[in-house]
Amino acid sequence: MRTKQNRATMYNSVIKSSSSLSLTSNESTSSPNTINSNFSPIMRNDYSLDSVCCTKRSLHTFSHMWIVENFSSYLEDPEPIICLSSAPFSPISGISITTQWRLVCYPKGNYGASSNYMSIFLEYIKGERDIKAKAEYSLVNRKCELTEIRKDIQFSVYKCGNSRGFINYVKYETLTLLENETLDDDKLKIYVRITIMDDAITEETKYQEFDDSESINFTTRGLEGLVRDFTQLLLQSPPKMSDIKIRVTILYATFDDDSIQSPVIFYAHKLILAARSPVFAAMFSNRTLENTTNTIDINDLHPNTIQSMLEYIYTGKVTDIKKSTVELYRCADKYQLEDLRLQAEMALMNSISIETSAEILLLADQHHSKDLKSRVIQFIVNGNLKAITQTDGWHRYVACIPDLVTEVIQATTIE
Structure with missing residues (x-):
């Protein structure tokens, strides 16, 4: 059982706040042009508390x-x-x-x-x-x-x-x-x-060292600080103590049917990548080429997509999820970033249109996403089939895959 002396120590900050309020109150009643130099507030830090009640409003x-x-x-x-x-x-x-x-x-x-x-x-x-x-x-x-x-x-x-x-x-x-x-x-x-x-x-409350609500506030502020610090770490060029280089190569076709390789370099930290992605964890746990040379070569994704992936890995979010949703979905699936894949999938569901439905249908089929595939097929058969089959995307992504065409036709029959 706590003693009265301990209780006085627990509520010392309350006493100090009360003293400050008393000083403010006395100053406000004095003449505006004079200060009462003889004023000396009585500081009482020796009282104890036997009970505390709290009024709450949610x-x-x-x-x-x-x-x-x-x-x-x-x-x-x-x-x-x-x-x-x-x-x-x-x-x-x-x-x-x-x-x-x-x-x-x-x-x-x-x-x-x-x-x-x-x-x-x-x-x-x-x-x-x-x-x-x-x-x-x-x-x-x-x-x-x-x-x-x-x-x-x-x-x-x-x-x-x-x-x-x-x-x-x-x-x-x-x-x-x-x-x-x-x-x-x-x-x-x-x-x-x-x-x-x-x-x-x-309600009447029990004595306790810390208020649960304060613990929640500290947890929230701690997470916000963590995101802020990791964001700053990612924005530094190159980041401090980075130990892995990601080299993204884009191929541009020329008039002579040649190609120009234009690599874009990103710097990162193996430990952070491995903690967030099982693919990177396996890559850095074995004597792979990437782990030996400290370089990851990527030639199937755009630099903007890799930048968005790194932003998610370091901060848990992507600033503009709609900027390259199809590629970002492929990237998240490739590196097994499940939360990012779900975010990209939700963005894709909200972006289904006559022009995009064929590409999204192929993507859902390739990556075995039942929910996304069901949503886009439903959009196609709900009065949009004729318009979609006349788009370039349909002929490019779907018409050449008989199984997909059959699924759409069967769904139309059921509908």
């Missing part, structure tokens, strides 16, 4: 993405007022997990909106109690960047059936000008982040 944040396809058609629709609604969605944790919400969009503005503005609202559609919440709205452009961010200044009380948002959210010209890059293949992507405030709860 904030739960959840997000949702709503994709509106062929968005420009709504702006060209002759109807003066058009209302679109998203599917219902719910928080994934907290006491409000059973509530349901949806987004409501007026592409050409709501009643009372200024001309040439789109309106956006968040509607509370299912729940047994009033909810205190606030929302932040954004559009996701074709670079996967958040733009046109608008957020509620403070929390509001939502009753079931209530909706709140911005009547004059964004101008039409922002949505239609190509240089703004807001629409991605005529898809408007609306992202909302909602924060729900729970009621305050006061």
Whole structure:
């Protein structure tokens, strides 16, 4: 059992904070042109604590993405007022997990909106109690960047059936000008982040050396610092203490049918590569040519792809996953970077179109990705077969592989 002296030591920082507040309070009540030099705050560090209570209020944040396809058609629709609604969605944790919400969009503005503005609202559609919440709205452009961010200044009380948002959210010209890059293949992507405030709860707590929440904060800051330091390590040219060279060779065809080899060099660390990739681990654990010469030669991938791979290996993320998704998927599969492969696969699923479907289908077949293959075949048979079979990609990637053609035809029959 802890003694009162130990308790006083544990809460010494609380006492110091209270003393500082007392000094500030006394100074604020004195004359603005004089300082009370005789003021001497009483410092009491010898009291003990027998119990502590804590008042807690939880904030739960959840997000949702709503994709509106062929968005420009709504702006060209002759109807003066058009209302679109998203599917219902719910928080994934907290006491409000059973509530349901949806987004409501007026592409050409709501009643009372200024001309040439789109309106956006968040509607509370299912729940047994009033909810205190606030929302932040954004559009996701074709670079996967958040733009046109608008957020509620403070929390509001939502009753079931209530909706709140911005009547004059964004101008039409922002949505239609190509240089703004807001629409991605005529898809408007609306992202909302909602924060729900729970009621305050006061409870008695036990004495403890460290607060669990502080441990979580230290863990988060530690991971952020780790990513920051490894990013700086990768950006140095060459990186400090690098012991492996990656030489990427690109072949350019000339008018004389010759080729010009233009190597691009990357520097890295064997230990980091081996820790992240089983392929590199095997390469550096044996007397391979790469391990002996400290050089890895790559001639089947583009330098940008290798740069993205190294960024993922060192930091756990890729800045622009959509820049070379097909090649990045091949690269991740080649070096058994499972998380990167899944990220690239998700990006490919979101990029399926009439022009890209044939190449993605071949990629999924070559790398035995059932989910990706199923998704692209579903896209082809859902009314796009005729248009896709007329593309250059179909004749280049699929038409010459009878098994793939047969799978597509069979799926069309089932559909």
